[in-house]
Amino acid sequence: MPKATAARRREKYSLALCRRIQALHPPAAAAALWWLGQSGFVIKLAGRIIYLDVFFSAMRSRRTPPLVLPRHVTHADVICGTHDHIDHIDHAAWPKLAAASPEALFVVPLLLRRRLIRELGLSGTRLLGVDEHQSIQIGPVTISAIPAAHEFLDRDRKTGLHPWLGYVIQGDGLTIYHAGDTCLYEGLENTIRRFKPDVMLLPISGRDARRLKSGCLGNMTFQEAADLAGHLRPSLVAPMHYDMFTFNGADPRRFTAYLKVKYPRQQSLIFHHGRPVIVQKSKSHFLRVVANKRRQAGA
Ligand SMILES: [Zn+2]
Ligand SMILES: [Zn+2]
Numbered sequence: 001m002p003k004a005t006a007a008r009r010r011e012k013y014s015l016a017l018c019r020r021i022q023a024l025h026p027p028a029a030a031a032a033l034w035w036l037g038q039s040g041f042v043i044k045l046a047g048r049i050i051y052l053d054v055f056f057s058a059m060r061s062r063r064t065p066p067l068v069l070p071r072h073v074t075h076a077d078v079i080c081g082t083h084d085h086i087d088h089i090d091h092a093a094w095p096k097l098a099a100a101s102p103e104a105l106f107v108v109p110l111l112l113r114r115r116l117i118r119e120l121g122l123s124g125t126r127l128l129g130v131d132e133h134q135s136i137q138i139g140p141v142t143i144s145a146i147p148a149a150h151e152f153l154d155r156d157r158k159t160g161l162h163p164w165l166g167y168v169i170q171g172d173g174l175t176i177y178h179a180g181d182t183c184l185y186e187g188l189e190n191t192i193r194r195f196k197p198d199v200m201l202l203p204i205s206g207r208d209a210r211r212l213k214s215g216c217l218g219n220m221t222f223q224e225a226a227d228l229a230g231h232l233r234p235s236l237v238a239p240m241h242y243d244m245f246t247f248n249g250a251d252p253r254r255f256t257a258y259l260k261v262k263y264p265r266q267q268s269l270i271f272h273h274g275r276p277v278i279v280q281k282s283k284s285h286f287l288r289v290v291a292n293k294r295r296q297a298g299a
Helices: 003-023 096-102 112-118 186-194 209-213 222-232 252-262
Strands: 030-037 040-045 046-054 078-080 105-109 127-130 136-137 141-147 166-171 174-178 199-203 236-240 277-281 286-290
Touching: 003 030, 030 174, 040 166, 040 174, 078 141, 096 112, 105 112, 105 136, 112 174, 112 186, 127 136, 127 141, 141 186, 166 186, 166 222, 174 186, 199 222, 222 236, 222 252, 236 252
Parallel strands: 046 078, 078 105, 105 127, 174 199, 199 236
Antiparallel strands: 030 040, 030 277, 040 046, 136 141, 141 166, 166 174, 277 286
16 A cells, blocks of 8 residues: 555544544443553543553554554543553653643653653653552542563662552542553562452563563563453453564463453453443443453353
8 A cells, every 4th residue: 555545544543533532421430441552542431531551653563553643632631651661651652642632641650750751841740650559640530550570570779669560540430450561470469459450451472581582571471361360350351462563472362262261250352453342330340341242252
């Protein structure tokens, strides 16, 4: 396809998707989630629109093209990044997002806050930092940090702050855990358990010597992600971080298949790029998935 045509198609798709995000209003006690590839999600919860770990920039090695152009994101209330890798905090895109959504606040690991204010040219009043045992309240939405072990559970030597985080997003009676990039570590399961997440979004790209040697830090394997979900029993678990790069992929069907055999009562779902999933909590605390039912596994 000629370059200009591809660019026009991308532009059209981006505008249409942004309009759909704007127009969809989940009912009470419900959230809408759109997966934009890798660990990138748009979450509409308690009337707020949250962009989380969205990777906007075009890159030759991307297998999933950017679905949304930053200049079309005029409706963001919150933009979160779990750690400073391009597929999670996209330096080229964030200033454009700040301009397109002038009211939006940005949330990053507290350790990175000062440097990111400097490097991205964002104002300190808009770029907020969070660390372990801390939460940020933005209107009706609470964002709490859970440390992540991107291979290692690193801490800054001077401050003890964490460079890698996962976030718990709460609002309208719903709790969503987005793990960021992490392996399992002692204490992670209990920390997550305290929040009683309804939805868990977990990386499944795994890790090995070849990738680590080339500087590609690892994540939990699909089996580890399945065990974590099986132990914590959220209403819904979905895999992420497997589709973007050939060198860092995994088959999400192996995750759902394994989960179905080992934890048959655990509900899971494979997201489709750009297609919304609506989750609604009923009085009996059962989470109903009211969209994207195709490819749903488990009970
Ligand atoms: Zn990373
Ligand atoms: Zn990553």
